[in-house]
Every structure is written in structure tokens, then in C-alpha cells.
Amino acid sequence: MEVGVRAEAYHEEGPNRHINSAFMTFEVLDDGGKPRTLPRIRPEPLEGQRRFQEATARKKIRLDRYVSSNTFVVQLCVYLSFNNVSALKMLAARSSWRLSCEKDQVQLYTLEQKSMLSFKIECEVDVPAHRAFDLLAELSNRPSWDSHYKKCELIQLVDNDDFIYRVVTPSVRHGAMGSPTAANQAKGILQDFILLASKRKPCGSGSVEPDPSTCVLHGHSYNRGEVLCAGFTILETKDNKSLISYFNQASPEVLPYISTDIAGLSSSFYHTFCSCSQYLTRNRL
Structure with missing residues (x-):
């Protein structure tokens, strides 16, 4: 009105x-x-009719502006989503992954390429692939099993397969993930990311990938970080189980979270993945 x-x-x-x-x-x-x-509404004759027509014209102009702006955002997100999934599939297909450490059938692999460090965490869970996909694709549930996610909020629903989230994590300059430095604790500094999360099921048999990647913006009272390529692949195995693999290209903002794990000094990745497995098993049905 x-x-x-x-x-x-x-x-x-x-x-x-x-x-x-x-x-x-x-x-x-x-x-x-x-x-x-x-x-x-039935406008009054003459002056009322004129005002009614002018109001209708203003409404159309506002809608055209909104649709034009929103269409651009959707088209941009679709383009970025295609790159997200493609980059993740290319990273997963690399054959030169090196096993860094293993504990109770949870493996941590690393890959070094042109000064770029990537890592992969992998384990098998007793959950059907389609159910694991639904659970992991719901990024807002991640704080319930990943202690490194202090907050995860949906900012915009782009379409049925693409979502924009804001994720808040402790700011880590040195040490294991989830262990911020005393200086950052005293300052109350947090790290946040704006994630474009894309989920895609395969057309045929094969892996299933929900894939978060990022757009970098500026925040207040936060250090805003960038994730180059990250996400899960889910592969159906025998006995209705799933092989869950998590990939991440470690940008400077992400590297401090996993550096001690890769050096073999911490089992943070192991506890996080165990928590993920328990989350999937607990919600298996």
C-alpha cells in the first residue's frame, strides 16, 4: 500500500x-x-485516477530495479557455483596425495602444488550416501558437531542448490584449530567467512558433493578470511556405507587452523571428524 x-x-x-x-x-x-x-482499490475519478496510475508506475519501476539486481546476483552465484564444484572435483581427482597421519581409520592427506598446500581428511561411516549428503549439505547444522564453527547463519537462498552463509570461527594465528592465541582472546578477535555453499548430486553413479567456497567481503570487528576451494565428496561403498572425504586448499587464513595437525603434533582433525561421524550416525534415519 x-x-x-x-x-x-x-x-x-x-x-x-x-x-x-x-x-x-x-x-x-x-x-x-x-x-x-x-x-x-477503486480510485476516485480524475485526480484519484491520475494518482493511482502514477503509483502503479512507481511500483513497476521498483520491481524492475529489484528483479534486475537480483537476477545479476543469481547469475553470478550460478557461475561461481559451477566453478566451485568443478574445482573441488579436480582437486579430488589428483593422484599425488600423500598420507601424513592416520588414527583409527581416519586419514589426513596433503598435496603440495606450486606453493599451494591442500589437505584431505577421509574416513568411512556406516550411513547411506544419500543420507550423509543431506546431513552435510545443511551447513547450518555444522556448529552442532564442529567446535571450530562458533556460528553459521544463512544469509541468502540463491536457489535450491546454492546458499550464501556467514561463518564465524575463533581467530587462530598460531596453534591448533580451536585454540586462539592469548592476544586474540584478549582482543576478542574472531575470524569470519562468507561462504557460497553449493550442493550437487551426480547424474549417475559416483560421488556426491556439497561444496562451500567463498566470496571475500569486509567486516567490522572481524578478520575476514578467504577459502579458495573446500568441500565434501561422498562416495557410496559396500554394505550401504559411505566414504566421506573433506578437501581444503589452505589459504593463509585457513593454514593456522591445520598446521599443527599436518606436523603431527595435534589430533584436532581426528576429534572433529569423529564428531562428524557421530553426527551422521546419530541422524542416520
């Missing part, structure tokens, strides 16, 4: 002087807090 406002300068003598006009759109809500459809 559009409401027009007219401001005038008042004079004791002579006509009032027009200062400004404004048009505001109000939304009428029902008892449940949802938008209510108003009765059709």
Missing part, C-alpha cells in the same frame, strides 16, 4: 509553497505476521 506525503511551507498571506513530496510503501500484516492481501 503506497502512501503519499506532501510537505508545504505555510504563509499567513498568499498560497502555501510546495517543499517536497515523498511516497512510502507500507506492508499490512495479518495476526500471524504475514503480508495480508488488501481489497482491490
Whole structure:
């Protein structure tokens, strides 16, 4: 519902002087807090008809601006999502992964390419692949099993397969993931990421990939980091089990979280993946 406002300068003598006009759109809500459809309006003849037509034109202009802007965002996200999934599949297909450490059938692999360090964490879980896909694709559930995710909130639903999230983690300059330095603790500094999460099921048999990647923005009271390529692949194995693999190209913002794990000094990755396995098993049905 559009409401027009007219401001005038008042004079004791002579006509009032027009200062400004404004048009505001109000939304009428029902008892449940949802938008209510108003009765059709029949404008008054002449002046009322003119104002009604002008209001209709303004509404169309606003909608055209919104659709144009929103279409660009969707097209950009679709393009980035294609790159997300392609980059993850290429990273997963590399044959030169080196086993760094293993504990209770949870393996940590590393891959060095042109000054770029990538890592892969892998284990088998007793959960069907399609169910593991649904659980891991719901990124907002990750704080329930990953202690390194302090907060994960959905910012925008792009389409049925692509979502924009904001993730907050402790800021780590040295030490294992989840162990921020005393200086950063004292300052209350947090690291955050804006993630474009893409999930894709294969057309045929094979792996299934929900894949978060990032767009980098500037934040306040946070160190905003960048993830180059990261995500899960899920491969169905025998006895209705799944091989879960997590990949990450370690950017400077991510490397401090896993450096001690790769050096073999910490089992943080192991406990996180055990927690992930327990989350999947607990919600198997």
C-alpha cells in the first residue's frame, strides 16, 4: 500500500509553497505476521485516477530495479557455483596425495602444488550416501558437531542448490584449530567467512558433493578470511556405507587452523571428524 506525503511551507498571506513530496510503501500484516492481501482499490475519478496510475508506475519501476539486481546476483552465484564444484572435483581427482597421519581409520592427506598446500581428511561411516549428503549439505547444522564453527547463519537462498552463509570461527594465528592465541582472546578477535555453499548430486553413479567456497567481503570487528576451494565428496561403498572425504586448499587464513595437525603434533582433525561421524550416525534415519 503506497502512501503519499506532501510537505508545504505555510504563509499567513498568499498560497502555501510546495517543499517536497515523498511516497512510502507500507506492508499490512495479518495476526500471524504475514503480508495480508488488501481489497482491490477503486480510485476516485480524475485526480484519484491520475494518482493511482502514477503509483502503479512507481511500483513497476521498483520491481524492475529489484528483479534486475537480483537476477545479476543469481547469475553470478550460478557461475561461481559451477566453478566451485568443478574445482573441488579436480582437486579430488589428483593422484599425488600423500598420507601424513592416520588414527583409527581416519586419514589426513596433503598435496603440495606450486606453493599451494591442500589437505584431505577421509574416513568411512556406516550411513547411506544419500543420507550423509543431506546431513552435510545443511551447513547450518555444522556448529552442532564442529567446535571450530562458533556460528553459521544463512544469509541468502540463491536457489535450491546454492546458499550464501556467514561463518564465524575463533581467530587462530598460531596453534591448533580451536585454540586462539592469548592476544586474540584478549582482543576478542574472531575470524569470519562468507561462504557460497553449493550442493550437487551426480547424474549417475559416483560421488556426491556439497561444496562451500567463498566470496571475500569486509567486516567490522572481524578478520575476514578467504577459502579458495573446500568441500565434501561422498562416495557410496559396500554394505550401504559411505566414504566421506573433506578437501581444503589452505589459504593463509585457513593454514593456522591445520598446521599443527599436518606436523603431527595435534589430533584436532581426528576429534572433529569423529564428531562428524557421530553426527551422521546419530541422524542416520
